[in-house]
Amino acid sequence: MTTTHTPRPDTAPDARPDARPDVLPHILRDMLAAMPELAVALSGGLDSRFLTHAALLAGCRVTALHVTGPHMPPRETAEARRWATSRGAAFITVALDPLTIPAIAAGDRDRCYHCKHAAFTALLAQAAPLPLCDGTNADDLTAHRPGLRALRELAVRSPLAEAGLSKADIRALAARTGMDRPDQAARPCLLTRLAYGMRPDAATLARLAAAEGALEDLGLWDFRLRLAPDAPPRLQIGPAHAERVEPAGDGRRDDLLRVLARHGFGDAAIDTGGPVSGYFDR
Structure with a gap:
């Protein structure tokens, strides 16, 4: 297919x-x-x-x-x-x-x-x-x-x-100068989604890539999916898209959670409104 x-x-x-x-x-x-x-x-x-x-x-x-x-x-x-x-x-x-x-x-x-x-x-x-x-x-x-x-x-x-x-x-x-997408959002490598001290593996990185790709297909681009030890996954959504998932009762959060669940991140928490860059360095 x-x-x-x-x-x-x-x-x-x-x-x-x-x-x-x-x-x-x-x-x-x-x-x-x-x-x-x-x-x-x-x-x-x-x-x-x-x-x-x-x-x-x-x-x-x-x-x-x-x-x-x-x-x-x-x-x-x-x-x-x-x-x-x-x-x-x-x-x-x-x-x-x-x-x-x-x-x-x-x-x-x-x-x-x-x-x-x-x-x-x-x-x-x-x-x-x-x-x-x-x-x-x-x-x-x-x-x-x-x-x-x-x-x-x-x-x-x-x-x-x-x-x-x-x-x-x-x-x-x-x-x-006529270049396309001058407002393109930053997209650092997948290793930045993991907290320091976590041991990355190819399978986890592949799941992250697939989940973030599916979220992009929903129209999101100002976001990161973060993983840390002894904590649920955290989907950070920046100010550009915070209004898309607020208020919580309109079903849009449910759409995001269903996507995350399909890729093994069903227990993820969703944060909205804050900056998404440099999370583990703050």
């Missing part, structure tokens, strides 16, 4: 862009022009998509490198492939199983550092001899981002951060 994936609003197929390379800040355009052929670590999120988009606008030949593994939902890989190839970028997947890395397997607080180090080591090997760039932005430099240490150690370029572009700047520039 063939199933059809209905994209959530921030992943709908993009319209043809009205390309405006002149809108790019000179510092970013000049930086990219100095790398006429480059590789971009493309997760499929807003920042790495905008970096790819900007590089193509600047006339660069871009190879988009995308990490796959149990920590990455398959539909996000499919969306990244569709987006990159529709824009004329080469698209290459690089397989990585972070569950084989001891610190990640143990749920270490520095798991993001170890994961980034392994991922970008593999990406650098695939990218050579091209320079490898990632989508880190200026806001990331002042946030809790353990993975940035790995990028510095491996000398990965971050043109958006180097140009001083914040997330708000990137959203505005994406819209002005």
